[in-house]
Amino acid sequence: MKEFFTDKVINTFKPEMEEAYRIESGERIIVHTRDCYSGALTKPTDSYENMDRSGFNTATGPFYVEGAMPGDVLKVQIIDLEVANQGVAVVVPNEGTVGYRVEKKKFNLIPVRNGMVEYGDFTFPADPMIGIIGVATKDEVIPTNIPGDHGANMDTKDIKKGSTVYLPVFQKGGMLALGDVHGKMGDGESSCSGLEIPGKATLQIDVIKNGDLKMPLVETENEFMVIATASTIEDANAKGTEEMVRLFQKISHMPWEDLYMMMGMVMDLRISQVVNPMMTIRTVVPRNLLNGRMLFGNR
Secondary structure, three states, X not given: OEEEOOOOEEOEEOOOOOOOEEEOOOEEEEEEEOOOOOOOOOOOOOOOOOOOHHHOOOEEEEEEEOOOOOOOEEEEEEEEEEEOOEEEEEEOOOOOOOHHHOOOOEEEEEEEEOOEEXXXXXXXXXXXXXXXXXXXXXXXXXXXXXXXXXXXXXXXXXXXXXXXXXXXXXXXXXXXEEEEEEOXXXXXXXXXXXXEOOEXXXXXXXXXXXXXXXXXXXXXXXXXXXXXXXXXXXXXXHHHHHHHHHHHHOOOOOOHHHHHHHHHHHOEEEEEEOOOOOEEEEEEEEHHHHOOOOOOOOO
16 A cells, blocks of 8 residues: 655645646555644744744645546545644634634644543543545635635544545546644634644545536435535535535436425534634535435446
């Protein structure tokens, strides 16, 4: 199995990207990622003020996937996801949902031992997830920290071991890149920081031809979820709901209005993150509703 380290990273997703690596469809690989600060905060003596911000939110890659063409879908199975034994969390004035209460920048170094996060008076299970995973954009130049229809910084805690991420392909080769792993993050990432930590992901990447997917989709053991991003929660909700109804139209003969009606009964709306310039939500349906069918393309 090929293993890729953090010597080649990007800070921007765009239509024309120079490949760092080339892999085959169906190949299983190991990808190492930096934390979102590129290791600048690992000792108590480090300074948030003096960090090189060009290293923020890097993503390892990009990976050119043989056979991937516009209109296809990249299927990224997360076989395993490991994290380092120490991460960091940060608060900054005027960042996050109540950043106006933060008087000064502060960071805490946080150990992870035997799968448990040890934070001051509290201990809780780690639950590693991938914050940034995306592909080359259709026509925009977008920093890696901004999410969109190409994926990127979706900060969705369901993107973890055992899940599969489906990404629409806009450019030849797809140009997949990933980073910003969290050891733990709550829905919303309300303080503007999860447990930021270096990661190591074992992935299997396949090309689904003519997948017809407009934005990312995540498959977990029990659910399918559309990941939608827009400037407001309301717009992201509308966008994700429309895509979910469209996908159900592909496997049903029912009229649009009837499928939309069903979403009021079976679909959940969940917040992924609300601290980015763009808001990210997921519209979620149970897998058993599909009776083994796929929402797009084929397995």
